[in-house]
Amino acid sequence: MSVFVNSDTRLLVQGITGKEGQFHTRQCVTYGTNVVAGVTPGKGNLNIDGIPVFNCVNDAVKKTQANCSMIFVPPPFAADAIMESIDAGIELIVAITEGIPVLDMMKIKQMLNHAGSRLIGPNCPGIITPGQAKIGIMPAQIHKPGGPIGVVSRSGTLTYEVVFQLTGQGIGQTTCIGIGGDPINGTNFIDCLDAFENDPETEGIVMVGEIGGNAEENAAEYIKSNVTKPVVGFIAGITAPPGRRMGHAGAIISGGSGTAQAKIEALKKAGVHICKNLGDIGRMCADVFVS
Amino acid sequence: MKVHEFQAKQIFRSYKIPVPDGDVAFDHQNATQIAKGIGKFPVVVKAQIHAGGRGKGGGVKLAHSLDEVSQHASSIIGMNLVTHQTGPEGKQVKKILVESGVNIEKELYLSLIPDRETACILVIASEAGGMDIEEVAAQTPEKIIKVFINPLSGISPHHCRQVAFGLNLPASVIKEFSQILTRLYHLFVENDCSLVEINPLVITKESRVIALDAKMDFDDNAMFRHKDILEFRDLDEEDPLDVEASKYNLNYINLDGTIGNMVNGAGLAMAVMDTIKLAGAEPANFLDVGGGATAEMVENGFKIILSDDKVKAILINIFGGILRCDILANGVVEAARKTKIKVPLVVRMEGTNVEEGRKILAESGLKLFTAVDMKDAGEKVANIAVS
Numbered sequence: 001m002s003v004f005v006n007s008d009t010r011l012l013v014q015g016i017t018g019k020e021g022q023f024h025t026r027q028c029v030t031y032g033t034n035v036v037a038g039v040t041p042g043k044g045n046l047n048i049d050g051i052p053v054f055n056c057v058n059d060a061v062k063k064t065q066a067n068c069s070m071i072f073v074p075p076p077f078a079a080d081a082i083m084e085s086i087d088a089g090i091e092l093i094v095a096i097t098e099g100i101p102v103l104d105m106m107k108i109k110q111m112l113n114h115a116g117s118r119l120i121g122p123n124c125p126g127i128i129t130p131g132q133a134k135i136g137i138m139p140a141q142i143h144k145p146g147g148p149i150g151v152v153s154r155s156g157t158l159t160y161e162v163v164f165q166l167t168g169q170g171i172g173q174t175t176c177i178g179i180g181g182d183p184i185n186g187t188n189f190i191d192c193l194d195a196f197e198n199d200p201e202t203e204g205i206v207m208v209g210e211i212g213g214n215a216e217e218n219a220a221e222y223i224k225s226n227v228t229k230p231v232v233g234f235i236a237g238i239t240a241p242p243g244r245r246m247g248h249a250g251a252i253i254s255g256g257s258g259t260a261q262a263k264i265e266a267l268k269k270a271g272v273h274i275c276k277n278l279g280d281i282g283r284m285c286a287d288v289f290v291s
Numbered sequence: 292m293k294v295h296e297f298q299a300k301q302i303f304r305s306y307k308i309p310v311p312d313g314d315v316a317f318d319h320q321n322a323t324q325i326a327k328g329i330g331k332f333p334v335v336v337k338a339q340i341h342a343g344g345r346g347k348g349g350g351v352k353l354a355h356s357l358d359e360v361s362q363h364a365s366s367i368i369g370m371n372l373v374t375h376q377t378g379p380e381g382k383q384v385k386k387i388l389v390e391s392g393v394n395i396e397k398e399l400y401l402s403l404i405p406d407r408e409t410a411c412i413l414v415i416a417s418e419a420g421g422m423d424i425e426e427v428a429a430q431t432p433e434k435i436i437k438v439f440i441n442p443l444s445g446i447s448p449h450h451c452r453q454v455a456f457g458l459n460l461p462a463s464v465i466k467e468f469s470q471i472l473t474r475l476y477h478l479f480v481e482n483d484c485s486l487v488e489i490n491p492l493v494i495t496k497e498s499r500v501i502a503l504d505a506k507m508d509f510d511d512n513a514m515f516r517h518k519d520i521l522e523f524r525d526l527d528e529e530d531p532l533d534v535e536a537s538k539y540n541l542n543y544i545n546l547d548g549t550i551g552n553m554v555n556g557a558g559l560a561m562a563v564m565d566t567i568k569l570a571g572a573e574p575a576n577f578l579d580v581g582g583g584a585t586a587e588m589v590e591n592g593f594k595i596i597l598s599d600d601k602v603k604a605i606l607i608n609i610f611g612g613i614l615r616c617d618i619l620a621n622g623v624v625e626a627a628r629k630t631k632i633k634v635p636l637v638v639r640m641e642g643t644n645v646e647e648g649r650k651i652l653a654e655s656g657l658k659l660f661t662a663v664d665m666k667d668a669g670e671k672v673a674n675i676a677v678s
Binding site: 102105 | 408412573611
């Protein structure tokens with residue numbers, strides 16, 4: 001078992017002919033992901049390593065029954081690309097693109113409220129179910145298939161660090177989800193916590209948050225009454241100065257809210273095992289999950 | 292991206308949102324010229340810096356004659372203005388806004404922000420204008436009105452009514468207020484704002500509604516479609532090292548500590564800063580060289596860190612995923628040689644080809660410490676800097 005993606009996932013890549021798109025598509029194929037189509041407007045007769053390229057998502061879906069899309073389209077055109085996938089009825093959309101304007105994302109979020117699609121990201125490393133499907137840009141070799149831990153995080157390399165330490169302790173992962181560092185994203189912590197709670201193979205959850213917004217506080221409320229599996233949490237940004245955007249568009253303490261301290265307190269109250277020093281998270285997970 | 296009040300008011304005017312008559316001045320002659328053009332007193336002289344609390348810090352003064360305008364202009368231009376937002380070091384004032392005073396009957400607060408949770412544009416309004424809105428929200432939350440606008444359908448008259456009646460506005464100004472709010476909404480979405488704030492929005496004794504102050508902040512990610520707004524960027528208002536780093540497309544923020552650090556990925560960079568702090572030292576910066584860091588990015592990162600005199604030691608933490616550690620190690624060695632690095636360097640890297648990478652570092656002849664994990668790295672660099 002796994003959440004959101006597995007070996008049945010049929011992947012379409014929007015922006016497949018770009019440098020990043022091409023490179024990461026190959027990495028996904030090498031990992032075993034079933035990549036069935038690519039989309040680049042105007043390049044509809046090409047193929048990349050035998051993967052057919054289409055002009056429009058609709059055509060690609062009709063011809064290949066793709067049910068998942070990974071987006072490498074640059075920021076000015078990324079919102080349109082996401083909307084194209086929503087309109088084509090794609091079930092899962094994974095937007096890697098960093099730098100989509102907030103107003104574009106607000107409109108997409110409103111659309112998603114009335115559509116059947118799930119969006120992961122944007123500004124994220126993607127999602128991987130180790131041993132089954134990799135949809136994103138994460139280094140595959142650090143993962144260990146078979147579970148039993150689910151990982152959800154707002155940050156890319158921070159997720160790699162956590163997964164690396166888990167694997168180092170001999171602890172495998174069911175699915176690892178990067179929900180992205182933007183202020184408005186498709187799938188949030190609660191969606192992932194809910195999915196992991198309901199996944200019979202997931203026995204514990206690692207949740208990695210950072211400063212800005214109140215997604216972690218909302219997650220804490222949710223955990224309190226809905227999550228029975230043990231959760232280990234880490235929040236980055238204790239030393240972040242207020243009012244400054246720390247790399248991620250969503251990582252900003254504004255008007256005294258969104259601090260790491262407030263998030264840590266909320267999670268502690270919800271019974272989450274808080275890891276203070278990221279260097280310890282592997283050992284801590286071994287203590288919490290294995291015992 | 293922030294702009295000055297006088298620039299925000301320029302944008303307001305283009306949307307027919309009423310603001311007092313006035314213009315920006317760079318010296319006292321300029322200032323008196325503008326005051327003459329206004330043609331009546333009192334005139335207000337306001338320091339133009341990217342920080343709030345200017346009035347309390349002595350950066351806003353009322354003048355009743357041209358002589359007074361000239362005096363205030365001379366004293367404010369060049370002053371070091373300290374407010375609760377500038378930090379104790381303050382900010383040097385280089386320009387002022389000279390504008391007409393108005394007969395204030397009532398002061399209101401009005402702002403628009405994107406709301407992360409609801410993905411709506413949130414209108415915040417209050418009868419308690421002219422005060423710190425965060426204080427009002429904390430002490431008298433009943434005085435805060437919040438109206439959420441769905442960006443797909445946009446602003447409707449009922450949104451305006453909700454705000455106007457919530458503010459207990461007199462019937463004589465409701466129409467004008469609604470018009471202003473509608474225009475403000477269009478200004479907000481058409482320019483990709485991340486904040487528009489008017490504090491205070493005043494009702495005058497003549498029953499007019501005027502934006503006495505104007506604060507705007509823009510979404511950096513949307514600036515590709517607003518070249519006109521980009522021209523308002525004022526480099527004087529930014530940290531010189533931050534500006535330098537932005538030329539290299541590096542995510543850099545200068546901080547107060549002594550440990551320079553370079554990390555790939557924003558979340559991991561924050562976590563490394565936290566690790567330094569937990570080990571008993573303070574980070575000198577935040578520096579994210581990007582999830583897929585290249586040797587060139589590493590070199591540019593070195594240049595920025597080394598131009599900060601506070602730095603006593605540097606910690607590099609790279610999680611080599613797609614980028615191989617051996618390539619990265621070569622980049623570090625080369626960059627360290629080119630930039631003639633003199634402070635101790637602690638390197639922790641992990642990921643693909645890490646053994647080859649470590650070997651390259653060990654054989655480089657550089658004064659360099661390798662760390663086995665993040666915690667070790669934090670402790671090593673803190674020990675070096677403290678000793």
